[in-house]
Amino acid sequence: xxxxxLADLAEQYRAIDANVxxxxxxxxxxxxxxxxxxxxxxxxxxxxxxxxxxCKVKGVGCMGLCSxxxxxxxxxRDASLEESTLYRxxxxxxxxxxxxxxxxxxxxxxxxxxxxxxxxxxxxxxxxNAGIIDPDSFKGYVAVGGYSALIxxxxxxTPADVLREVTDSGLRGRGGxxxxxxxxxxxxxxxxxTQKYVICNADEGDPGAFMDRAILESDPxxxxxGMAIAAYAIGANKAYVYxxxxxxxxVERLQTAIRKAKRxxxxxxxxxxxxxxLEVEIRLGAGAFVCGEETALMxxxxxxxxxxxxxxxxxxxxxxxxxxxxINNVETFANITPILREGGDWFASIGTERSNGTKVFALAGTxxxxxxxxxxxxxxLRDIIEVIGGGIPGGKAFKAVQTGxxxxxxxxxxxxxxxxxxxxxxxxxxxxxxxGMIVMDETSSMVDVARYFMEFCMTESCxxxxxxxxxxxxxxxxxxxxxxxxxxxxxxxxxxELCEVVQATSLCGLGQTAPNPVLSTMRYFxxxxxxxxxxx
Amino acid sequence: xxxxxxxxxxxVVTLNIDGRDLSAREDETIIxxxxxxxxxxxxxxxxxxxxxxxxxxxxxxxxxxxxxLLAACSTRVTEGMQIQxxxxxxxxxxxxxVELLFAERNHVCSxxxxxxxxxLQYLAQTCGVDHVRVPYRQASYRVDSSHEMFRLxxxxxxxxxxxVRVCDEIEGAHTWDVMGRGTECRVITDMAQPWGESDxxxxxxxxxxxxxxxxxxxxxxxxxxMVKDQHFLPILARRRHAQ
Ligand SMILES: Cc1cc2nc3c(=O)[nH]c(=O)nc-3n(C[C@H](O)[C@H](O)[C@H](O)COP(=O)(O)O)c2cc1C
Ligand code: SF4
Ligand code: SF4
Ligand code: SF4
Ligand code: FES
Ligand code: FES
Numbered sequence: 001x002x003x004x005x006l007a008d009l010a011e012q013y014r015a016i017d018a019n020v021x022x023x024x025x026x027x028x029x030x031x032x033x034x035x036x037x038x039x040x041x042x043x044x045x046x047x048x049x050x051x052x053x054x055c056k057v058k059g060v061g062c063m064g065l066c067s068x069x070x071x072x073x074x075x076x077r078d079a080s081l082e083e084s085t086l087y088r089x090x091x092x093x094x095x096x097x098x099x100x101x102x103x104x105x106x107x108x109x110x111x112x113x114x115x116x117x118x119x120x121x122x123x124x125x126x127x128x129n130a131g132i133i134d135p136d137s138f139k140g141y142v143a144v145g146g147y148s149a150l151i152x153x154x155x156x157x158t159p160a161d162v163l164r165e166v167t168d169s170g171l172r173g174r175g176g177x178x179x180x181x182x183x184x185x186x187x188x189x190x191x192x193x194t195q196k197y198v199i200c201n202a203d204e205g206d207p208g209a210f211m212d213r214a215i216l217e218s219d220p221x222x223x224x225x226g227m228a229i230a231a232y233a234i235g236a237n238k239a240y241v242y243x244x245x246x247x248x249x250x251v252e253r254l255q256t257a258i259r260k261a262k263r264x265x266x267x268x269x270x271x272x273x274x275x276x277x278l279e280v281e282i283r284l285g286a287g288a289f290v291c292g293e294e295t296a297l298m299x300x301x302x303x304x305x306x307x308x309x310x311x312x313x314x315x316x317x318x319x320x321x322x323x324x325x326x327i328n329n330v331e332t333f334a335n336i337t338p339i340l341r342e343g344g345d346w347f348a349s350i351g352t353e354r355s356n357g358t359k360v361f362a363l364a365g366t367x368x369x370x371x372x373x374x375x376x377x378x379x380x381l382r383d384i385i386e387v388i389g390g391g392i393p394g395g396k397a398f399k400a401v402q403t404g405x406x407x408x409x410x411x412x413x414x415x416x417x418x419x420x421x422x423x424x425x426x427x428x429x430x431x432x433x434x435x436g437m438i439v440m441d442e443t444s445s446m447v448d449v450a451r452y453f454m455e456f457c458m459t460e461s462c463x464x465x466x467x468x469x470x471x472x473x474x475x476x477x478x479x480x481x482x483x484x485x486x487x488x489x490x491x492x493x494x495x496x497e498l499c500e501v502v503q504a505t506s507l508c509g510l511g512q513t514a515p516n517p518v519l520s521t522m523r524y525f526x527x528x529x530x531x532x533x534x535x536x
Numbered sequence: 537x538x539x540x541x542x543x544x545x546x547x548v549v550t551l552n553i554d555g556r557d558l559s560a561r562e563d564e565t566i567i568x569x570x571x572x573x574x575x576x577x578x579x580x581x582x583x584x585x586x587x588x589x590x591x592x593x594x595x596x597x598x599x600x601x602x603x604x605l606l607a608a609c610s611t612r613v614t615e616g617m618q619i620q621x622x623x624x625x626x627x628x629x630x631x632x633x634v635e636l637l638f639a640e641r642n643h644v645c646s647x648x649x650x651x652x653x654x655x656l657q658y659l660a661q662t663c664g665v666d667h668v669r670v671p672y673r674q675a676s677y678r679v680d681s682s683h684e685m686f687r688l689x690x691x692x693x694x695x696x697x698x699x700v701r702v703c704d705e706i707e708g709a710h711t712w713d714v715m716g717r718g719t720e721c722r723v724i725t726d727m728a729q730p731w732g733e734s735d736x737x738x739x740x741x742x743x744x745x746x747x748x749x750x751x752x753x754x755x756x757x758x759x760x761x762m763v764k765d766q767h768f769l770p771i772l773a774r775r776r777h778a779q
Contacts (some may be wrong), residue, residue, distance in 0.1 A: 309608035310590035463721035470636035501632045505593040
């Protein structure tokens with residue numbers, strides 16, 4: 001298959017809905033489903049029936065403003081979310097009014113403006129199809145140009161060309177570490193081996209994070225396409241997606257996507273009639289946070305206890321069953337298709353000097369607009385929180401935002417103007433992490449925040465190495481005593497000492513970063529710790 | 537044709553440990569080179585003849601030009617490495633780790649059968665742990681005395697998994713495993729049934745001999761009587777690998 005054949009196929013798929021002029025797009029991603037999207041969908045389907053052949057009801061992925069769900073967007077065919085008429089907090093009872101409005105004025109009482117900064121200030125690359133296409137529809141993905149990056153790679157590019165494009169893009173891993181993706185791919189590509197593997201890390205265990213879930217629920221084929229391109233570039237013919245079992249909808253959509261892509265020859269044997277083959281399998285994680293760590297994840301796929309092992313050797317050299325393995329995050333793979341389509345230089349022109357492209361963030365905590373956003377790297381925290389996020393509700397004052405989940409730290413108000421990228425967050429003592437942002441207002445106690453994350457690390461510690469296993473337990477007990485105003489100054493000093501030891505000596509990233517929330521809250525809010533001392 | 541003078545693929549490198557210039561085969565780990573040269577490195581999970589586990593973190597050393605500490609047991613030597621094994625910082629970290637171990641379970645040496653022959657106790661002495669600053673966790677575990685020859689006392693276990701590895705890798709029985717997460721971890725026999733009811737245990741006693749503490753001991757020993765003998769291990773391991 002070449003690009004012309006694929007374009008013909010896309011045209012053929014578009015022709016199926018040739019008579020459709022307006023689409024009623026119902027968000028059927030997890031958050032809107034939990035607030036009742038399914039009955040809305042049913043009511044709209046039943047209400048519309050065959051009455052308006054030029055209109056079609058369609059289930060789509062996440063539109064971002066999850067806190068206002070269920071969301072329904074009325075759009076001309078191919079229109080973007082911003083160009084559509086958006087309705088919020090829709091119930092099944094609203095279906096009749098919405099259908100009536102299809103050839104009349106919009107239903108004002110349900111309107112959610114799409115020219116508000118929440119939508120207008122975003123730049124969508126990873127989420128370009130989210131909320132627009134039907135994630136269960138293979139044809140829908142191909143109709144918007146899906147799989148053309150893969151077919152182009154297979155028919156017009158050598159693996160070295162692909163590696164060069166990804167390297168030029170400057171893409172860095174979105175799973176937390178920010179390791180240069182092109183470098184990682186090139187390393188695996190260079191390993192001499194009879195067998196290699198690709199793994200997509202969809203274990204997403206940080207509290208408050210749901211970027212990867214939303215991507216998989218909204219546009220699963222894009223992730224598969226990115227994985228297939230990676231497999232071609234490094235010379236692998238077997239891939240795994242490691243998804244947490246707590247994401248049943250994502251798993252279901254991924255299964256559907258794999259099945260349909262395989263049936264149409266975009267996965268499996270001899271993809272697009274070339275010599276390249278790729279088998280993709282899903283593996284379910286049992287909900288241990290540590291299984292997101294790459295060596296623990298691979299142990300888990302191998303059927304062993306999900307525990308990290310010392311690195312080096314890195315997976316690129318010795319991964320699954322000892323073979324070279326490329327492991328990337330969901331969002332990392334989701335960036336590959338646009339990079340091949342638009343070129344590495346295009347991608348590199350977005351963002352900051354050393355952090356290119358966009359980043360998807362999950363806004364949570366005390367913020368007006370909770371949900372999913374995608375902004376260019378380098379957007380200021382103030383824009384993200386005050387403008388896009390709509391600020392703190394209830395007239396309260398902003399206190400801090402936690403980035404990087406239990407491995408990261410908090411950023412106080414005086415640093416709100418920082419341009420968010422991998423390096424700037426590091427200088428503030430936190431990290432990008434996978435993209436969770438938890439906003440806290442003036443009523444939050446920072447000692448409680450530190451205690452919460454330490455409890456998370458303590459219960460999620462795999463127990464292999466001593467500093468993390470026993471150290472997080474000791475740190476948690478001191479934080480607990482602090483929170484109850486029982487701890488002494490000597491215990492506070494011990495806490496700081498333990499932070500240093502656990503950070504420096506733990507085996508894997510979980511333990512090495514577990515002290516970060518404590519260190520960062522102490523750095524910016526030391527007075528709160530002092531005020532909690534029992535012997536102050 | 538005469539055999540090649542040297543093995544083709546293994547090179548010899550030179551490195552510097554604590555100011556001493558040393559040579560080593562490039563497939564050796566830092567801890568192996570240290571042991572050959574009588575440079576003491578504290579360790580609990582490492583045991584010659586068993587696979588590398590890298591969990592106790594006592595063997596961490598400093599490498600010039602690298603911010604992160606390296607575990608001597610799981611890091612191979614490379615040409616030109618400059619290593620410090622006993623800086624003031626490392627000593628402080630090791631003391632804290634040993635303290636964490638003492639507090640995690642319930643180590644009261646004066647009443648322990650391993651008193652005087654225990655690797656943890658010895659480490660505490662050599663690392664200069666004279667008191668434990670963190671509070672004892674006070675979790676209580678039941679002693680498993682169901683095996684006719686041996687006894688398991690979780691209160692003395694440091695979860696080094698030497699028993700798990702020797703049973704799996706040398707004896708081939710795979711009776712031992714670890715269950716649970718974090719500080720809730722504990723070693724188990726078979727599917728967490730009493731040791732005496734294990735179908736796989738051959739009663740060879742290797743786990744008891746390699747256990748660094750008083751967690752695995754012979755029945756009927758009293759305070760200070762449990763002396764362990766691990767000399768069998770390198771010999772058996774070599775035989776296993778030659779097979
Ligand atoms: C405790 C722990 C949990 C992690 N969880 C995840 C996760 O849920 N998803 C993920 O992509 N990476 C996670 N990582 C990072 C992975 O180990 C790995 O670096 C990443 O998947 C590499 O992909 P990238 O280069 O695309 O970022 C975790 C790391 C640690 C230490
Ligand atoms: S740092 Fe924690 S999670 Fe990582 S290996 Fe050690 S005990 Fe396990
Ligand atoms: S196992 Fe060792 S350290 Fe623990 S109580 Fe017994 S002698 Fe002391
Ligand atoms: S029983 Fe002994 S050998 Fe086994 S893990 Fe515990 S301390 Fe180590
Ligand atoms: S789940 Fe519907 S908008 Fe995010
Ligand atoms: S001896 Fe190296 S980590 Fe235990």
